[in-house]
Amino acid sequence: MTETYTIEGGPVELHRSSFDVADFPLPTGREEDWRFTPLDRLRGLLEDQPSGAELSWTTDLPEGVTLTSVGAEDALLRTVPKVFDRVGALALQNSTGAVVVKVAANAELDRPVVLKLHGSGADVVWGHIVLDVGANSRAQIVIEHSGTTRYAGVLSVLVADGAKLTLVGVQGWDRDAVHAQHVNVRLGKDATIASTQVTLGGDLVRFVENVEYTGTGGDAEMAGLYIADAGQHQEHRLFVDHSAPKCRSNVVYKGALQGEGAHTVWVGDVMIRATAEGTDTYEMNRNLVLTDGTRADSVPNLEIETGEILGAGHASTTGRFDDEQLFYLQARGIPEEEARRLVVRGFFAELIHRIGIPDLQERLLTAIEAELGGEPEAAIGAVNQ
Amino acid sequence: MATLEIRDLHVSVETEQGPKEILRGVDLTIASGQTHAIMGPNGSGKSTLAYSIAGHPKYTITSGTVTLDGEDLLEMSVDERARAGLFLAMQYPVEVAGVTVSNFLRTAKTAIDGKAPSLRHWVKDVKGAMDNLKMDPEFAERDVNLGFSGGEKKRHEILQMELLKPKFAVLDETDSGLDVDALKVVSEGVNRVRENSEVGVLLITHYTRILRYIKPDFVHVFVDGKVAAEGGPELADELEANGYDRWTSASV
Numbered sequence: 259m260t261e262t263y264t265i266e267g268g269p270v271e272l273h274r275s276s277f278d279v280a281d282f283p284l285p286t287g288r289e290e291d292w293r294f295t296p297l298d299r300l301r302g303l304l305e306d307q308p309s310g311a312e313l314s315w316t317t318d319l320p321e322g323v324t325l326t327s328v329g330a331e332d333a334l335l336r337t338v339p340k341v342f343d344r345v346g347a348l349a350l351q352n353s354t355g356a357v358v359v360k361v362a363a364n365a366e367l368d369r370p371v372v373l374k375l376h377g378s379g380a381d382v383v384w385g386h387i388v389l390d391v392g393a394n395s396r397a398q399i400v401i402e403h404s405g406t407t408r409y410a411g412v413l414s415v416l417v418a419d420g421a422k423l424t425l426v427g428v429q430g431w432d433r434d435a436v437h438a439q440h441v442n443v444r445l446g447k448d449a450t451i452a453s454t455q456v457t458l459g460g461d462l463v464r465f466v467e468n469v470e471y472t473g474t475g476g477d478a479e480m481a482g483l484y485i486a487d488a489g490q491h492q493e494h495r496l497f498v499d500h501s502a503p504k505c506r507s508n509v510v511y512k513g514a515l516q517g518e519g520a521h522t523v524w525v526g527d528v529m530i531r532a533t534a535e536g537t538d539t540y541e542m543n544r545n546l547v548l549t550d551g552t553r554a555d556s557v558p559n560l561e562i563e564t565g566e567i568l569g570a571g572h573a574s575t576t577g578r579f580d581d582e583q584l585f586y587l588q589a590r591g592i593p594e595e596e597a598r599r600l601v602v603r604g605f606f607a608e609l610i611h612r613i614g615i616p617d618l619q620e621r622l623l624t625a626i627e628a629e630l631g632g633e634p635e636a637a638i639g640a641v642n643q
Numbered sequence: 644m645a646t647l648e649i650r651d652l653h654v655s656v657e658t659e660q661g662p663k664e665i666l667r668g669v670d671l672t673i674a675s676g677q678t679h680a681i682m683g684p685n686g687s688g689k690s691t692l693a694y695s696i697a698g699h700p701k702y703t704i705t706s707g708t709v710t711l712d713g714e715d716l717l718e719m720s721v722d723e724r725a726r727a728g729l730f731l732a733m734q735y736p737v738e739v740a741g742v743t744v745s746n747f748l749r750t751a752k753t754a755i756d757g758k759a760p761s762l763r764h765w766v767k768d769v770k771g772a773m774d775n776l777k778m779d780p781e782f783a784e785r786d787v788n789l790g791f792s793g794g795e796k797k798r799h800e801i802l803q804m805e806l807l808k809p810k811f812a813v814l815d816e817t818d819s820g821l822d823v824d825a826l827k828v829v830s831e832g833v834n835r836v837r838e839n840s841e842v843g844v845l846l847i848t849h850y851t852r853i854l855r856y857i858k859p860d861f862v863h864v865f866v867d868g869k870v871a872a873e874g875g876p877e878l879a880d881e882l883e884a885n886g887y888d889r890w891t892s893a894s895v
């Protein structure tokens with residue numbers, strides 16, 4: 259058996275967004291946005307069943323940041339972006355409220371906000387977190403996931419005018435966890451987000467990340483990296499909706515696959531609407547295949563409705579780290595293990611280095627190396643301690 | 644003074660029809676400071692010889708020996724052979740995405756020397772060697788061989804030879820695919836290493852063209868998996884005039 263990969267590309271199929279579960283019937287698996295996902299392994303996250311189970315939280319909140327729980331009727335929750343699929347709608351409905359992390363306007367945080375979410379049960383967990391980042395503030399927010407759970411979450415990220423947010427998500431789940439996540443970013447005028455999602459653990463991880471702009475000058479750097487081991491399914495679907503003029507987006511996702519049945523999916527949809535003159539966008543997905551028996555699907559879609567843009571492009575490559583590369587590096591004196599590390603570390607280092615949180619970067623690089631050395635859970639579990 | 648000694652080397656590859664013998668008893672002795680040209684038609688087994696010496700896993704040594712300074716190379720892993728002083732400039736250098744040339748060179752140098760090179764000298768050495776090979780400094784930040792033209796790949800191979808300072812270098816068709824200007828630049832690079840070190844060179848080629856720029860001490864005609872004739876540089880002139888026919892027809 260060898261590895262398979264597909265690279266497709268075409269027009270953007272616009273998905274309905276809504277708050278209402280009734281708008282999203284149970285998928286059959288043939289739908290465009292579900293066709294890659296093994297539905298049975300979502301293990302209940304498509305079923306409308308209330309649950310009081312929660313993840314346990316450890317937080318570090320610097321000055322200028324507050325964390326509160328609000329009820330379902332809270333006015334803020336009427337203003338968050340809609341979700342794009344059934345799991346997202348179920349998470350909003352069944353989480354009955356949200357945890358709101360608020361960064362005060364004009365605040366410049368002296369250290370990152372850290373939210374560590376740990377799962378330790380088999381129950382379904384529904385969750386909604388709102389990051390309410392005030393105008394002209396500067397903040398770094400890190401959300402780390404560990405343990406085991408069946409978790410459907412919505413992260414609503416509201417970046418107000420002139421604010422700059424660095425967002426990092428770490429999926430360091432145990433091997434049997436299931437995680438379906440919406441990340442809905444709304445950028446105000448001249449607002450910036452630099453987001454990095456790092457997906458290492460879990461049995462099934464499915465991210466749906468959306469970016470919308472409400473004014474000119476919005477800037478979204480959406481990065482991610484994933485390493486899928488034998489049997490793991492890791493899926494990242496991005497939708498950048500350029501409706502405002504003079505905004506920018508850059509999507510870069512890189513993944514490595516190793517082991518029988520490792521499956522990754524990356525879908526990048528970028529829509530440039532007629533109103534979005536002066537848009538500058540690029541999206542890229544690169545996959546590094548380390549062993550036979552893996553499958554990488556990569557689908558970049560770009561649709562442009564105005565001729566008045568600065569730039570738009572996409573690229574997708576999937577390549578093997580093969581015996582010839584190993585031979586070449588070894589023929590230069592580099593021992594086998596080091597040769598492998600060199601290639602994979604080099605592949606991911608660029609994404610890690612631009613996070614801008616040095617101690618987290620170090621931990622992530624260590625976790626990535628351990629993951630590649632074949633000790634996945636131990637490694638990333640440690641990241642979360 | 645060191646010696647690279649190849650004795651009665653037999654090598655086969657795995658094919659769908661079972662193992663196929665490609666090298667049929669190769670004998671060669673190369674001393675430090677010498678340049679030996681191996682000339683042979685396509686398919687005669689030249690690359691097989693190069694890869695077998697370097698330890699490519701595709702080739703099975705069925706009998707014979709290869710020693711470097713008396714040490715058994717065939718017992719060593721690929722990286723051990725390189726650290727013992729062997730260098731192979733490949734006919735088709737491999738692309739390595741995600742690893743920059745500068746990182747690759749530094750890692751290789753550290754592995755070969757057993758310690759990291761002094762930063763100050765190293766940066767200067769790399770820059771100097773790249774200048775000499777007329778490589779744009781921006782190559783240092785590009786991924787190894789990724790998107791390089793054929794000529795750029797060959798320069799990059801010789802760049803490594805200059806920086807890693809091997810005891811013995813096997814250059815597998817380093818001339819193929821080069822235009823005259825690039826051939827000159829690459830040959831000058833090889834000649835610089837020959838002047839500045841005691842390197843022994845096994846120059847594998849199909850054409851006599853490169854021998855105008857890199858003067859061999861010995862020429863070996865390679866046909867059907869073994870050395871069919873040996874001589875001095877004058878043998879290359881005969882090949883230039885008459886081609887390989889004399890030996891290929893004799894071998895049928």
Ligand SMILES: Nc1ncnc2c1ncn2[C@@H]1O[C@H](COP(=O)(O)OP(=O)(O)O)[C@@H](O)[C@H]1O
Pocket residue numbers: 656657658663665683684685686687688689690691692
């Ligand atoms: N994997 C293989 N299966 C079958 N034949 C092979 C294989 N690899 C090499 N050969 C054969 O071995 C012979 C020598 O190849 P090579 O060493 O590349 O020659 P050269 O470098 O002199 O052109 C050729 O006839 C080639 O077809």
Ligand SMILES: [Mg+2]
Pocket residue numbers: 689690691734815816
């Ligand atoms: Mg050849």
